[in-house]
Amino acid sequence: MEFLFNGRDIAFEAGQSVTAALVRAGERDSGVFCGIGVCFGCLVVIGDKPVRGCVTQAEPGQVISRAV
Numbered sequence: 001m002e003f004l005f006n007g008r009d010i011a012f013e014a015g016q017s018v019t020a021a022l023v024r025a026g027e028r029d030s031g032v033f034c035g036i037g038v039c040f041g042c043l044v045v046i047g048d049k050p051v052r053g054c055v056t057q058a059e060p061g062q063v064i065s066r067a068v
């Protein structure tokens, strides 16, 4: 399964969070602090909605971008 992040296909496994998939793909090497939805360091935008990637389950076909 894959989602799109800043124009790049990112593979993930069922049940994996958006942030976990991004870290595994080398797209996140900083800004992920708590991993439990408290710090907002993992903020991304899915569609037009900002979300915390560490507590958002990855879904096939999501279009995700880095939060500014």
Ligand code: FES
Pocket: 031, 032, 033, 034, 035, 036, 037, 038, 039, 040, 041, 042, 043, 052, 053, 054, 055
């Ligand atoms: S890493 Fe802290 S809210 Fe996601």
